[in-house]
Amino acid sequence: MRTKQNDLSYFNLRLQEHINTSFPELSGDHPFINQRSALAANAYEGAFLSGNSIEQCNEISDFILFENLHFSKFDTIFSVICNEFDTIMADEELRPFALQMFRVCESVFNCYELADDFAYSISYDALYTELTGRIQLWIEEHGLQ
Incomplete structure (x- = not known):
C-alpha cells in the first residue's frame, strides 16, 4: 500500500506535468500545485475508504486535480x-x-x-x-x- 507522501508525490507530479505542458504560466505556482495535489490525494483516499473501485477513485481525484485546467x-x-x-x-x-x-x-x-x-x-x-x-x-x- 502506498503511503500518504507517495500519493501526494504521484498527484503532484501528474499536475506539474500537465501544468508544464499546457499552463506554463502556472508552472512556478508551487502553493497551488501542492494544495491541489493534496486535495486530490485526500479525495482518492476518501473514495477508496468508502469502497469505490480504483477507476472511480481515479475519476474523483482527477476531477479535483484538473478542475478548471482543461481549456489552455x-x-x-x-x-x-x-x-x-x-x-x-x-x-x-x-x-x-x-x-x-x-x-x-x-x-x-x-x-x-x-x-x-x-x-x-x-x-x-x-x-x-x-x-x-x-x-x-x-x-x-x-x-x-
Whole structure:
C-alpha cells in the first residue's frame, strides 16, 4: 500500500506535468500545485475508504486535480502556430515561439468568457481567428527571432 507522501508525490507530479505542458504560466505556482495535489490525494483516499473501485477513485481525484485546467490558453496559441505558421519555422521552434506569443496574445483572451469547455463553443472560432491575426501582425512587425 502506498503511503500518504507517495500519493501526494504521484498527484503532484501528474499536475506539474500537465501544468508544464499546457499552463506554463502556472508552472512556478508551487502553493497551488501542492494544495491541489493534496486535495486530490485526500479525495482518492476518501473514495477508496468508502469502497469505490480504483477507476472511480481515479475519476474523483482527477476531477479535483484538473478542475478548471482543461481549456489552455497556451495550447490554443500553440495550436494556431502549428496549424497556421508551421511552414515558416522549424518544428523545434514551434513551442518556444508559442511561449513568446503567449505574452503577446494574452489580452486577446480577455474578450472571451473562458471555461473548461470553451474549445467546443461557437466563440472558439472567433478566438482562433483573432489569435491568428495577432500573431501574423506580430511576425510582420518583428519578424521571426
